[in-house]
Amino acid sequence: MASTVNDPSAGARSGYGQLLRTRGAWTFLLPGFLARQPFAMLTIGILLLVQHTSGSYTTAGAVSATAGVAMALFAPQGGKLADRFGQGAVLAPGVIIHAAAISLLITLALSDAPLWALFTAAVPAGASTPQIGPMVRARWAAKLDGSPLMATSAAFESVTDEFTFVIGPVLATALCTGIHPAAGLAAEAVLTVVGGLLFAAQRATQPPAHRTAAGQREKGGSALSVPGVRVLIFVFLGIGSVFGGMQVSLAAVTEAAGQPGLNGLLYGIFAAGNMTAGIICGAIAWRSTPQRRLLAAYPLLVLTTSPLWAAHALPLLGGLGLLVGLSIAPALITGFTLVEKLVPAGIRTEAFTWLTGAVGLGQAVGAAMGGRLIDGHGPHSGFLVPLIGTSLALLILVTLRKALVPRGSGSRIAASGVGHRDPVSVD
Template sequence: MPFGASSGASSASSGTSGADAAPGASGSGSSSRRPGYGQLLRTPGAWSFLLPGFAARQPFAMLTIGIVLLVQHTTGSYGSAGAVAAVTGVSMALFAPQSGKLADRFGQRAVLVPGVLVHSASVAALTVLALAHAPLWVLFAAAVPAGASVPQVGPMVRARWAAKLGGSPLMPTAAAFESVTDEFTFVVGPVLATALCTGVHPAAGLIAEAGLTLAGGLLFAAQRRTQPPFGRPSAGEREAHVSALSVPGVRVLAVAFLGIGSVFGGMQVSLTAFSEEIGQPGMNGLLYGLFAAGNMLAGIAIGAIAWKSGPRRRLVLGYGGLAIAASLLWAAHSAVLLGALGLVVGVCIAPALISGFTLVETLVPGSARTEAFTWLTGSVALGQAAAVTVAGRLADGYGASAGFLVPLVGTALALITLVALRSRLAPRSHSRTVARGVGHRVPVTVD
């Protein structure tokens, strides 16, 4: 989703003022490079939550495609499959922000342990019901708890990085690393789910998703030492403790991320339908893998660059490129051309996602930041849910090419909204600082 769909920051500010720069630092004598990934991964205790967190992220990448493949197999309809997946996505979108609020209040472990247990049981029930050819309304009912309980591990990992690193120059690198991790999840997850569904059994993708969620989620929750502080804000923080959705910029970003969700959902359904049309259902995993690989590789590149332009400008430009690339998908009628275009679309998604999550730091107080991340990931899930429903109906009635119209329309509408309301993405303060090498920071604007 796409989530989850997803996220991070490529050059987020450190949250300190110029007065906080290291003594003796100067703009002319520093490298323009940011601290590297290797330095980040040597942070004590980081691997204890990164490895189980990676396994626990799989639901957002595997759940939708697993449902689409299983339900399409049992019903013969992409429309029905998309509708069941959409119910899951809408449920996740509605409950994800509440999960973020509860984690901020009661701690990640208190939310995650019951969540992964409910999710695994719900996905197992949905799988059994689909194989038993239960009525569509029964599948809808089973999809609600499956979506509502998707563990919000991505935002939780980001919160752990923030608790460990604070205003360190490594924070922008950590945010970029999280984006790459999410994109890698979207490379591995759909390809794994498709391979299991087409090569082992139509239900194998969802079974693997439930197992990974259970094992990874419980292992992640067990890492108590890296869990960020939780509870009520102190008296000094209470003024800043506001709902993330009350911030106008977060609402604008949520609309923009609906468009990104339309790309994930539209691509998943339409690529599946296209592969069926050409008589090579296994091709779906490769095509979607190219799309996700473009996303991941662009995320790696973006995280390695010390940007001079602000995230607001990068968001608008990146989203414009995404809308243009998505508008060409419906015209591709060969696997080679579709794979190439999918790669380009994936490359364009990364700057839009990363820049959007970067802006959260400048828009939202720290006490509401986890909630803000979950609103954005929930927005991707909601856009994905709408996209799989509409694209499924279009693919059933008019063929796979018609399904690719969904990313075109979704990104175009979101881009128009983003450009029109761009001023609402102004930061809470007029300037921020960005790391330009360890021990050196200079003030920048977010535009």
């Protein structure tokens, strides 16, 4: 008879409550929540600022994509450095560099600097973006090593990630459209410095640097050596294309309709659907394996993105955006669940940064491609980006799905409760 790590009858609430009573948890959760918001604010903040100063969605999307590419490429390296030298040692100088790079980018954009200068400033701005989410996950792993609450912490972090993608872009959009085009990026820099330094100061809860570094050496170096991680990177790139395509397309559609203020509302509906689905997924005691759930969830995401480009009425677009948001969380949460099954503990922080970086890269490239489509074919054409991005990712997922089966998965599998909780082998 299959058993579970946490009794489903206890409900998600009691599991979360017990988790949040873990000694010292709030010392890194609160600054961590503050510091992880900039991850979801960066590309949309750059997009809205540069579009305002240049008048071109193509230019804005390209600069935003440059930052996203830099973030995706450098995030795993930052994860390795944090594993090796400690999170505080990497974060403290990193947030200062990031704030300086953002300040430079804002100054250049507002002074009508040449495009090459904006590209140059976007590289350090993206590369220095702190990867707080993976660092928080690593702290939970260090505190709860061997505890049944590890599964609960995984669910909690996935819901928190979803909430970040609700709050961050909506906040950046509201600041850019309601106060000043540069206000979103300025707030991003402030949150990075304040939240990042507060988080870095909590050294008592950070994982021991020597332990994870030794784990990396023992397992041979990089999370990319795990085939399933490479497949999940493409899956998360597709998810990122939804965020990027929705951001640039909603901005263009509402501007063309003469109601730019509705951009924040429509994106908020989309993001609220994402958050709602994340909470629901976190309340379900799953009995199916995560790879099966991903293969079921991703086609649904492709299906919901299909009619976006044809929806010209703003209320209809809001309703469809809600459905897309509801479809993202199951795929995103299940992908992170698979990482915990596929990747050895010693390189798990790096693996998380590859996936979060893939979302950022997909978001930036999606915004860039959407911008080109919008400038050339009208505001609604940008909605083709989420459809194309998720369709290509689904093709790769189905073709290479066997890479997502953990080694030694021949034993019986039992669901472990909350949505992001892993199925646990029962001998």
